[in-house]
Amino acid sequence: MSQDLFPHLPERINGLKKLAYNLWWSWQPEARNLFRLLGLYPWRESQHNPIRLLSMLPAEVLEEAASDEQYLQHYDHIMQRFETEITSSDGWFKNTYGKTTSTLAYLSFEYGLHPSLPIYAGGLGILAGDHLKEASDLGVPLAAVGMIYSNGYVQQRIRDDGWQDDVQMTLDRTYDPILPVLDEQGKQLLVQVPIFDPPLFVAVWKVAVGRVNLYLMDTNLEVNQPWDRAIAQYLYAGNLEQRLKQEIVLGMGGMRVLNALNLQVSALHLNEGHPAFAILERICEQIEKGETFESAFQKVRSTTIFTTHTPVAAGTDVFPFPLMEQYFDKYLASLGVNKKNFMDLGINPQDPNAGFNMTVFALRSSNYRNAVSQRHGEVARQIWSGLWQDKKPEDVPIVSITNGIHLPTWIEIVQLQPLLRRYLGEDWMDGQDYPETWAKLDNLPDEELWHLHQDQKAILIGQIDERTRMRWHQDKVAASSVLAFGALLDPEILTIGFARRMTAYKRADLIFYDQERIKRMVNDPLRPIQIIFAGLAHPADNEGKRMIQHIFHLAQDSEFACRIAFVENYDQELAQTLVHGVDVWLNNPLPPLEASGTSGMKAAVNGTPNLSILDGWWLEGYNGENGWGFGDGEVQGDRYGSDAVALYQLLEEKVIPCYYERSDDGVPHDFVRVMKNSIKAIAPAFSTRRMVKEYAQCCYAPALGMANINL
Numbered sequence: 001m002s003q004d005l006f007p008h009l010p011e012r013i014n015g016l017k018k019l020a021y022n023l024w025w026s027w028q029p030e031a032r033n034l035f036r037l038l039g040l041y042p043w044r045e046s047q048h049n050p051i052r053l054l055s056m057l058p059a060e061v062l063e064e065a066a067s068d069e070q071y072l073q074h075y076d077h078i079m080q081r082f083e084t085e086i087t088s089s090d091g092w093f094k095n096t097y098g099k100t101t102s103t104l105a106y107l108s109f110e111y112g113l114h115p116s117l118p119i120y121a122g123g124l125g126i127l128a129g130d131h132l133k134e135a136s137d138l139g140v141p142l143a144a145v146g147m148i149y150s151n152g153y154v155q156q157r158i159r160d161d162g163w164q165d166d167v168q169m170t171l172d173r174t175y176d177p178i179l180p181v182l183d184e185q186g187k188q189l190l191v192q193v194p195i196f197d198p199p200l201f202v203a204v205w206k207v208a209v210g211r212v213n214l215y216l217m218d219t220n221l222e223v224n225q226p227w228d229r230a231i232a233q234y235l236y237a238g239n240l241e242q243r244l245k246q247e248i249v250l251g252m253g254g255m256r257v258l259n260a261l262n263l264q265v266s267a268l269h270l271n272e273g274h275p276a277f278a279i280l281e282r283i284c285e286q287i288e289k290g291e292t293f294e295s296a297f298q299k300v301r302s303t304t305i306f307t308t309h310t311p312v313a314a315g316t317d318v319f320p321f322p323l324m325e326q327y328f329d330k331y332l333a334s335l336g337v338n339k340k341n342f343m344d345l346g347i348n349p350q351d352p353n354a355g356f357n358m359t360v361f362a363l364r365s366s367n368y369r370n371a372v373s374q375r376h377g378e379v380a381r382q383i384w385s386g387l388w389q390d391k392k393p394e395d396v397p398i399v400s401i402t403n404g405i406h407l408p409t410w411i412e413i414v415q416l417q418p419l420l421r422r423y424l425g426e427d428w429m430d431g432q433d434y435p436e437t438w439a440k441l442d443n444l445p446d447e448e449l450w451h452l453h454q455d456q457k458a459i460l461i462g463q464i465d466e467r468t469r470m471r472w473h474q475d476k477v478a479a480s481s482v483l484a485f486g487a488l489l490d491p492e493i494l495t496i497g498f499a500r501r502m503t504a505y506k507r508a509d510l511i512f513y514d515q516e517r518i519k520r521m522v523n524d525p526l527r528p529i530q531i532i533f534a535g536l537a538h539p540a541d542n543e544g545k546r547m548i549q550h551i552f553h554l555a556q557d558s559e560f561a562c563r564i565a566f567v568e569n570y571d572q573e574l575a576q577t578l579v580h581g582v583d584v585w586l587n588n589p590l591p592p593l594e595a596s597g598t599s600g601m602k603a604a605v606n607g608t609p610n611l612s613i614l615d616g617w618w619l620e621g622y623n624g625e626n627g628w629g630f631g632d633g634e635v636q637g638d639r640y641g642s643d644a645v646a647l648y649q650l651l652e653e654k655v656i657p658c659y660y661e662r663s664d665d666g667v668p669h670d671f672v673r674v675m676k677n678s679i680k681a682i683a684p685a686f687s688t689r690r691m692v693k694e695y696a697q698c699c700y701a702p703a704l705g706m707a708n709i710n711l
């Protein structure tokens with residue numbers, strides 16, 4: 001945060017500090033190299049965190065770089081590009097819609113931007129992080145708000161008996177890529193959140209994501225009441241009242257922060273229902289300017305975008321009315337707002353007494369509503385049809401904008417991106433959402449892609465070994481756990497990856513439905529397979545924890561010959577290594593509960609084909625040649641059993657033979673064809689490039705009152 005962190009940084013390369021505090025470096029291979037070149041081993045030690053790296057490197061090393069002509073040339077070149085890119089307002093958005101001074105506010109509970117900034121739990125956060133990076137790349141005028149959690153999200157430790165322990169720790173934020181936002185007096189900016197009595201303040205931090213700013217609110221301040229300081233302690237507070245307070249801070253506090261920064265917010269994008277109280281804050285602003293509730297509501301509604309992310313009830317927050325009244329009555333009265341006008345907005349007609357439903361409130365109060373895949377759109381229109389009783393379900397106004405991933409973040413950066421640059425052209429990133437760009441992959445020789453993938457697999461297995469070694473060394477875990485963590489994985493055999501939140505509907509243990517059959521596949525002397533699992537269960541999800549325990553027991557079972565592994569602490573870093581290194585990505589949730597899923601996209605663009613149930617995004621992504629799909633037919637009776645059998649058949653008849661069928665050169669050409677088809681079909685269509693352009697076209701531009709100037 002202060003200069004003190006970098007006492008040895010020479011003036012000549014002082015710009016590295018600014019670069020380290022802008023996550024832009026993380027998706028620019030050349031900028032990343034500026035840090036890597038300072039020392040490969042320290043870079044790894046720093047956990048790829050340049051702030052930590054710069055503060056731990058001895059003066060000699062930094063001095064040496066500052067006097068190395070070649071390094072300086074590279075440095076000057078990158079710093080110039082960096083300054084130009086982050087200060088310019090040019091880009092796709094301006095070229096398409098013209099100039100604007102307006103800002104679009106983007107609010108989310110979590111953001112997964114980089115492993116060095118743990119303020120996310122899973123897919124929703126990663127998606128938000130990718131969204132910000134892409135908004136920066138495209139020049140979308142967006143400012144984001146979230147919260148900083150003193151304890152982050154839980155860490156996962158698997159005990160020797162297979163049970164998940166949830167380890168809470170206070171995070172040291174010294175090396176996080178965050179800087180305090182200062183007020184006119186040079187002190188950290190404090191903003192008062194409405195509603196709270198006694199008053200509640202948040203301190204404001206900033207994360208630079210290219211040219212997009214993410215503002216993070218912290219409540220752990222001396223000025224706050226002791227019981228309120230913990231509001232931002234844990235991501236997703238379990239206690240209902242604490243959760244309500246968090247959502248008031250996120251939504252209402254978030255809008256206040258943007259106002260305090262004098263940003264001209266003209267439209268609002270809500271990532272899930274958690275930040276929806278921002279709508280109320282915007283309404284109140286209008287009322288204070290003299291509007292009636294009704295006219296303010298219509299005005300705010302016309303510029304609000306809401307994305308729903310789940311068809312699962314547990315994903316929707318519902319606050320009992322008495323709790324709502326306790327917090328909102330006085331405030332609404334002070335503004336002259338009729339309480340009923342507000343509370344009615346959150347009533348779900350299908351369950352009117354349950355309380356104030358955040359998703360219902362957001363759906364009613366936004367003009368642009370979307371689900372996150374085609375299939376999820378159909379499901380969401382069904383689920384929420386009660387809100388549009390005059391419409392047939394298929395006409396319910398919830399559209400689909402299928403999720404995507406930020407390609408520069410998720411395509412392996414050290415080996416695969418340079419390879420793509422060679423075969424697709426220097427400017428392949430510019431054309432990343434055009435299939436023509438990727439068609440050039442046909443010129444890539446099979447063996448090159450295959451050998452690169454083998455390297456990635458070796459790296460994955462090496463990292464799993466290293467994690468396991470440390471657990472054995474530091475925590476004296478049982479030998480059977482060491483094996484279950486993946487100590488004896490084999491880089492030569494077909495490796496299936498399965499990593500996601502461990503919860504009932506994701507059915508992580510489906511592949512063990514018929515244990516004898518899967519045991520035969522694992523132990524086949526000629527064509528064996530191994531499976532690597534990872535994923536956290538929510539601390540309150542005992543069913544998810546039992547699923548982990550079940551898998552862990554099988555991984556410890558000698559019958560499975562150390563070919564089942566469970567790797568702890570699934571996070572962005574492990575997600576990256578896994579999707580780069582396994583051979584096939586497995587996903588088999590219970591349809592239609594997977595709204596979209598994004599990890600399969602990450603695998604696909606790295607040439608790791610999907611073996612997945614036809615649900616969520618894969619219904620759109622699968623084309624018959626770029627992986628394998630199953631479980632789309634109507635099912636009578638035991639869905640679990642029939643899906644498992646379909647999976648076994650695909651494995652035995654298609655996937656395993658395809659992988660082991662080798663030519664004289666040792667390359668499985670049929671399998672490599674599927675790998676290439678996977679990259680070719682998925683990269684252009686399931687990138688955030690395509691996704692954010694869709695948001696801009698269908699929601700952002702109209703909400704900001706802009707139109708395509710090229711039409």
Ligand SMILES: *Cc1c(COP(=O)(O)O)cnc(C)c1O
Binds near residue numbers: 122124499501572599
């Ligand atoms: C991508 C990602 C997810 C989301 O994956 P799903 O396919 O939606 O299960 C979750 N956690 C991490 C760490 C990720 O990188």
